[in-house]
Amino acid sequence: MTDLRPVPDAPATFEVDLDASWTVMGKPYGGYLLRLLAQAAARSGPEGGPDHPHPFAVSAHFLTSPDLGPATLTATRLRTGRRVATTRVDLSQGGALRAAGLLTTTATLPTADGAGPLLAAAVPPVLPDLADCPRSPVEPVPGVVVGHLAHVDLRLDPATTGHLTGAPSGTGAVAGWVRMAEGDQVSPLDLLVIADALPPVTFTLGVFGWAPTSELTVHVRAVPAPGWLRVVQRAHWVEDGWLDEECLVWDSTGRLVCEAHQLASYRA
């Protein structure tokens, strides 16, 4: 994980080194950057004041793709309430703004032992056994490195990955099992990484290549229970060089723990 180093005498300002292990084809990917923004937001509160460490509704607009290496995070706490706090966080390099975030964070997130949902309309995908879902490799094609797949253990349902064997499904959806590589407990911050970890759904349409994120918003709905998570990523509409992607994540108890929506671009 990338460390945030406070800048002396600059309140809520941090230096980070954008890490080569979190890149897709050499570029730091959106979920990793969003987690850095959330880490800065969590550390931007008033001294001794209430703490709101958990990402709850976090948005980032990506302006220009950052380079590897040093970057600066500047956090400005806009409001600290009882339940939630809202913080603006900028990520810049050499004075150029790379990503701008608005993050609502919370003191406590729901857990799986609540009273149960009033409505559970989003049903987790039916998946093959874990053993029948191969782990997505860090280097799917020689020379193409998807760095975050060293950190995220992603096991996609082969029925949704026909594009890997020359038979794209055409559905605009991929689904599978996921957890962090280091173990069984996915944290709320980890969900920000997972919410952007699946391949672009344009692959399922036979359109390969990078689909850079323009805007990404993640809602963390609960702390995941331990165990493998189920995840679906799908597009509603792909046209004119732009696609939306919805990523839904359920925990091992079947609770929806994360919903992400992004607008990304592609070249057909």
Added chain:
Amino acid sequence: MTDLRPVPDAPATFEVDLDASWTVMGKPYGGYLLRLLAQAAARSGPEGGPDHPHPFAVSAHFLTSPDLGPATLTATRLRTGRRVATTRVDLSQGGALRAAGLLTTTATLPTADGAGPLLAAAVPPVLPDLADCPRSPVEPVPGVVVGHLAHVDLRLDPATTGHLTGAPSGTGAVAGWVRMAEGDQVSPLDLLVIADALPPVTFTLGVFGWAPTSELTVHVRAVPAPGWLRVVQRAHWVEDGWLDEECLVWDSTGRLVCEAHQLASYRA
């Protein structure tokens, strides 16, 4: 419509009067505020520089509910690119920040006469004839005023509004026809208002009362063709006092023109 008045000698700063006709139970509603933020963003570019007037991916975090009356919009253009621009806009009253926005706007939006979608996975709802869908009234219950329904002509499918007659559907979804009251051409800015104009889907669960928006992001995918739009609003998950709402809007040609996602709170 509410006018933006430039503040002399303050760049990209505007005064507005939050209008009583755009309130729900006396509080200005989210879609109206988001449109004001987008209007300010569109007017924040460099003098003589490229213009990016259309909302494309626009996010707002609502900190505290504003009051009616004067408010100040402060826009800061973060980047002006060839295709898109990104702007930060704050809405404040008496020095207190009420809403913080990040808005990516564009010079040109797609129109309905393109090559057609690569993927159209979100299918518009099948609705009864317009004549069989009554217009949602501004004052559904004596003393309860939903002001924006004077501006937005909303015709919900009666099959989704059983809650109005004591028989909530339990589905977490409402659907119908919609356009602006003044006519047949819905603008991209109007879509921001429409994307938050439907009743809270908690009503369909028999939970009545205000569901204040915490975070709202709208993606405008195309300029709507003239004519009535079809709209669906639905929740994926309602639990622990929080719900998501997805609002999808299709134009008269069947193209998805707008997708909105919000996190809101409710009291059961």
